[in-house]
Amino acid sequence: MLERLLAPYVSGSIPLPTECTRHLPYFKTLKIFDAESQDRSMLMREYLEEWYRASRREPYYDSHKRDDAFTGYWSWEAAAITYLLDIDDSSYRNAKFYPVDLVDFARSIQAPRFSEAKPEKQELRVKSGQECPKSGTWETLDIPLQQRKFAAGEIMQAENASYGITVWRYIGD
Template sequence: MLERLLASYVPNRSAPPGECTRHLPYYKTLKIFAAPKESRAVLMKEYLADWYEASRREVYYESHKRGEIFTGYWSWESAAITFILDIDDSSYRDMMFYPIDLVDYARSVNAPRSFVEPYSESELREKSGEICPLGGVWESLDIPPQRKRFEKGDVMQATEAAYGITVWRYLGAS
């Protein structure tokens, strides 16, 4: 399950395994990932309905009965899967263990659902010595800052670096 979640954000990962290391309750999430979009909400609702009982081998199971600090039971993975796969959660929003506030927050800030680029162009950074991914003007985050034009494919070198490694920030194509 975690490999499937990571695959949305980390490019070039190998194919995820066909089973879960921790069988219950997580193996049922694999069906959700594999299902067509229109079937995912039903499968997630079933997953949430079984989640607590399927968690009986987990250390948190019945922790509310042990006199420990108890903050509630939450199926964090159901929120992550719902958000990443963009599942319509209207049929299970009120289910116990579903952290609806987490999904609502991620949707409200328009968090990325998948990997596109590690940074937007305005946040693109590269270490000195790396290959330039995007031609244009770059500024070192060194003191004093340096500005330099690199073309895509150039090795990004710093001169007069005050620190051991210089990080370059992309300023734009001009």
């Protein structure tokens, strides 16, 4: 589900999964993404009607019975999908677990939807120990900060890295 939510905002095409790592309740959202636009409202309404019962294997299920810090149950994904796919939510605006205020807020500020998403230029990053894909100056995302020039094909290594795996970021020629 998350890959489908983020795919339009990431440059390049990625194969969209046909399963969800957390099966219930989230796999039912895949039908909403794949449906014709006129059918999405009905599918989301059905999703919200089953959401809490389908969440019975999630850690938050029944947390109101065991925790003083309970803040409520919300199907955040329903709000995100509704907004990003521009689904008419009039048939489920009053659904028990639907955060309608969040959707209304997103609509009021006109946050970008899928059709408007323009992926930002992605940084070129490579893990230490891999071949350099592009000649130029690279910088570690580590402490202490290191800068080095690497030639394409050269194995990228860091010295005195504080973290287990060093990631190099391309900063230019």
